[in-house]
Amino acid sequence: MIGPKAIIHLDRLIHNYHEIKRYVGDVPLMTVVKANGYGHGAVPVAQALQKEGVTFFAVFTIEEAKELRENGIIGDILIFSRMNREFVEAAADLNVTLILSQKEDIEILKDLFQRTHKRPKVHLKIDTGMTRLGIPYEDAQNIINDLMYSPEIECEGIYSHFATADEGDPSYAKWQFDRFNKVLKIMGKMKFLVKYRHFSNSGAILNLPESKLDIIRVGMLLYGAYPSNEVPHLLDIKPVMEFVAPIVTVRRVLKGTFISYGGKYKTNKETNIGVIQCGFADGFPRPWYVDGYVLYKGEKFKIAGRVCMDQLTVDFGNVIPQVNETVLLMGKGEHGSLLVEDIGQKIDSTPYVLFTAIGGRTERIFVDK
Template sequence: MTSTAAARAEIVVDLAAIRHNVSRLRELVGPDVAMMTVVKADGYGHGMVEVARAARQAGSEWLGVATLDEAMALREAGDPGRVLCWLAVPGEEYAAAVAAGIDLTAYTVAELDEIAESGGERARVQLKVDTGLTRGGAARADWPAVFAHAAELEQAGRLDITGIWSHFAASDEPEHPANDAQEAAFREAVALAEELGMRPELRHLANSAATILRPSARFNLVRCGIASYGLDPAPGRTPDLGLVPAMTVRASLAMSKQIAIGDGVSYGHTWIADRDTTVGVVPAGYGEGVPRAAGNLASVWVDDRRRAIRGRVCMDQFVIDLDGDLPPPGTDVVLFGPGDRGEPTAQEWAEALDTINYEIVTRVGGRLARRHVNREDS
């Protein structure tokens, strides 16, 4: 990106905050539980490679990604450590990932065979079981067949079964009955795997919310995604761990001007000025991942004040109510950030738009530049 693009609109990621958050989560779980930092989807919009390096510096033994491309990008960037990849379809090219020592995930007998036949290297494989999310993972009825076949392939020297794992459906709701049911089912799966002769190194179930709220589900590894980025995985339910949001999205004001009572703003005139006021144009829109639905719902930070978005968010820009002020072009606009100056947070944007903070930070991008910093106060 050019310096002009960076000045117009950008994502600023504080890597010191990432290191702080990973360290804080490590302290929480203690020395007997390994840490996996999940860096899929370009590090939840924060930059996968840069976040991975920061997480490693903070002591994260594992990185988690969804796709083989993500896993190989980490290797190409020089990361030599343990990486788990978990989403594949028939026909994937496994050979390079196997040679690179990536831990792959299998759900089915067919997937185990495809990995085992991918090349001359002995693949590292973790088995994912569906304990109630009803998404990826071996269905309960298939556990015996999948486990038995995995054990046969391991005994034949074709695979190393390095882990067994699953994923919660409702860990952000600690009283939800699915949590107890899923943990019980996972323990059954682990016991069955052991009965069939497997001794997987790793057993893991807990995502960020379960890591914090459900100590019994930590087993010997936890997978922390959103909490590593300083965002609350279960808003209103988690204790204050001192996590620091790492992402700030900012832009430079393109212009400000006066408008009169009765003037309509942006497409469809969904907001009409109820008084003489001033408005500003912010040069970022849904082409940069700013949700179109944020119009008339979310706010930004300009000159130490919150300013409401007025009218519809456009592809390249949106309009804010400056309430009579006329800040000059180039004035800093913070869409969301850590909140320590009073600016809106990703969580507040999520609440305004009836979504989750994961979506807010992951969807921003497009033409936004991304800049990584290390703030000492993080």
């Protein structure tokens, strides 16, 4: 098929997994494969990790969990989204774990138990400062008390989520971690013990190693990118994705020629303009055209003018690439790298946004050397 391709190097994923394990030591990893494995393909990614010994995965929706189960993932799966009456029974049937993030969730689980005698496992989510999902920090003690007297609910874990773990200044993350520790202390005093206490993500692995606790939820580092350029780059991780697209035509144009929509790019000399079959509908970051470039045989060539829905144009100067050859748009290829972190920084975006956007007509190809 002609068009953009995301070549997913599973060998690099496995390398990253072992590199993270080497760095964090004896703490197991809950590998986060939500949003189609951050755009890398949740099923092949989870299957490769399971082969390597991973026994805990995280996704966002029940549908994502179901897809993993249907494709042979047998380990624990935590669903990050808010619990809902609509899917609690399905969660129990799939043996996946839910989060308990609101007082009302207790009633949902009790009703389910009364109707069916089913008890999906839950992890209690405490909001220590993200102000999104979670039991407000101030209410934690009351909820724990409720759970102590709710044998219909099987609480296997407790966790919280950092708002700023990947930022240069760790003070807010430290404050959140202090609050979480206070909750854990209260739990200890109440003798309410759970199997898993967790908080750390990719940013915290690097910025706040003391927050690793019983299990680490890790996403971005597995895919071979740093969550931001503000965290220390301490690991030998490799970009798992190689995002490429074919050159479909090349033409010589005169000095002073306007290229693409809006005429934002005007050639300053006679030059070769190539058309690449990948556009913003395939997940190519449109704002990147301002300063952006692609790699052809390891050399940088400037994106010429606005990225279109299905195509983008590149100024190849006096180089004459062949039709059907490919350019590297993002990630690590045979001849070089174009790091997603760097693109993110240039266009005020993040690796999370850039990876999960990749889709449209992009074909994913899985390789394992």
